[in-house]
Amino acid sequence: MNSVLRKVSDFRLITLAVASALAIAAANAEARTNDARVKAHNSGATSVQRSRGADGAVDATRTNRNGGVTTVDRYKDGSGTTDAIITGPRGGATNVGRTRGADGVVDKAVTGPRGGVTTTDRTRGSDGLVDKTVTGPKGAVTTVDRARGADGTVDKTIVGPKGGTTTVDRSRGTDGVVDKTITGPKGQTSTVDRSRGADGVVDATVTGPKGNTSSIDRSRGADGAVDSTRTRANGSTTTVDRTRGVDGVTDKTVVGPKGGISTVDRSRGADGAIDSVIIGPRGGTTTVDRSLNADGTINRTVTQTPAPK
Numbered sequence: 001m002n003s004v005l006r007k008v009s010d011f012r013l014i015t016l017a018v019a020s021a022l023a024i025a026a027a028n029a030e031a032r033t034n035d036a037r038v039k040a041h042n043s044g045a046t047s048v049q050r051s052r053g054a055d056g057a058v059d060a061t062r063t064n065r066n067g068g069v070t071t072v073d074r075y076k077d078g079s080g081t082t083d084a085i086i087t088g089p090r091g092g093a094t095n096v097g098r099t100r101g102a103d104g105v106v107d108k109a110v111t112g113p114r115g116g117v118t119t120t121d122r123t124r125g126s127d128g129l130v131d132k133t134v135t136g137p138k139g140a141v142t143t144v145d146r147a148r149g150a151d152g153t154v155d156k157t158i159v160g161p162k163g164g165t166t167t168v169d170r171s172r173g174t175d176g177v178v179d180k181t182i183t184g185p186k187g188q189t190s191t192v193d194r195s196r197g198a199d200g201v202v203d204a205t206v207t208g209p210k211g212n213t214s215s216i217d218r219s220r221g222a223d224g225a226v227d228s229t230r231t232r233a234n235g236s237t238t239t240v241d242r243t244r245g246v247d248g249v250t251d252k253t254v255v256g257p258k259g260g261i262s263t264v265d266r267s268r269g270a271d272g273a274i275d276s277v278i279i280g281p282r283g284g285t286t287t288v289d290r291s292l293n294a295d296g297t298i299n300r301t302v303t304q305t306p307a308p309k
Contacts, residue, residue, distance in 0.1 A: 026274070044304055050297035057082050058297055064089070065304070081106055084279035088113070105130050129154060136161070153178050173200070177202050184209070201226055208233070226251050232257070249274055256281060273298055 031267075044065030051059050057074035064070075067217075068089030074082050079152050081098035092113030099107050105122040112118075116137030122130050122286040140161030147155050153170035160166070164185030170178050177194040188209035194202050201218040212233035224243035236257035242250050249266040256262070260281025264285075267275050273290035280286075284307035290297045 046300040046302060047299070050301050051293065052295035052297050280307065 015246075015248040017216040039075060046065050047063045049061045049063075053059060053075065057076050059074055060072040060106050062070045062072070070089055071087045073085045073087075075084075076082050077098070077279055079100045081100050083098055084096040086094040086096070094113055095111045097109045097111075099109075101107060101122070103124040105124050107122055110118045110120075119135045120132055121135075121211045122132045123147070124130050127148050129148060131146055132144050134142045134144075142260055143159045145157045145159075147157075149155055149170070151172040153172050155170055158166045158170040166185060167183045168180055169183070170180045172178050173194070177196050177197040178264070179194055180192045182190045182192075185234075190209055191207045193205045193207070194273040195204075196202050197218070199220040201220050203215070205213060205215045214233055215231045217229045217231075221242070223244040225244045227242055230238045230240075238257055239255045240252055241255075242252045245266070247268045249268050251266055252264045254262040254264075262281055263279045265277045265279075269275055269292075269296050271292040273292045275290055276288045278288070285305040287303045289301045289303070291301060
């Protein structure tokens with residue numbers, strides 16, 4: 001977790017995260033799905049079995065395609081927060097302990113399988129916003145300080161473990177949508193400019209620290225589903241065409257920058273859970289089978305079938 005926090009303070013990765021929301025995620029949709037979260041050319045099945053305990057906390061058993069099992073045992077403590085013990089396929093255990101402070105915010109201590117401890121200390125400021133200090137197992141500290149501007153939007157200052165500072169300055173436009181400017185520890189800036197179209201959906205233009213620009217243009221169809229066209233800095237485009245079925249779920253067709261086509265076909269089962277079949281641009285298939293348990297939790301089995309050779 002400490003390495004993740006160091007990445008947060010790296011402005012280049014923050015900028016990449018912003019740009020990927022408009023570009024990279026769409027490109028990846030050609031070859032993988034967020035439901036499956038596995039590569040289409042690999043075969044096998046993964047599953048998640050959930051159950052709700054007497055205290056209301058949800059446990060989970062995750063089985064990967066190699067048969068490895070990870071268990072998540074959650075339980076509520078006396079303060080009403082939920083702790084967890086996560087045991088990996090090799091037996092290593094991670095403990096997550098949460099405590100609620102006098103101001104109502106929840107702190108957290110995570111003890112890894114090797115004994116390293118990462119703590120997250122949250123505090124609520126006089127403006128009602130929650131700041132936090134994260135201390136890694138080796139003592140490195142990252143702080144996040146939030147402040148509310150005159151227009152009601154929330155700005156943020158992140159100070160990383162090496163002292164580098166990244167600021168996120170948000171502002172609300174006349175159409176009500178929120179723009180932002182991200183300034184990294186070396187002074188580089190990225191901007192996200194949003195605008196609301198006549199149909200109510202929000203478009204965006206992202207300009208990176210080197211002046212490269214990506215954009216996303218959304219439009220609402222007659223069935224209420226939102227289509228989009230993403231244009232990257234190099235001019236390549238990805239289109240997402242969504243359609244709403246008679247059962248209310250939304251299917252989509254993604255055409256990538258090289259013309260590859262991926263489809264996502266969703267259907268609602270008799271128990272109300274939504275299944276899906278994803279066919280990648282090379283013909284690989286991912287099926288996601290969900291089932292609703294009596295306690296309200298949802299199980300999931302993901303099966304990968306590689307593309308024909």
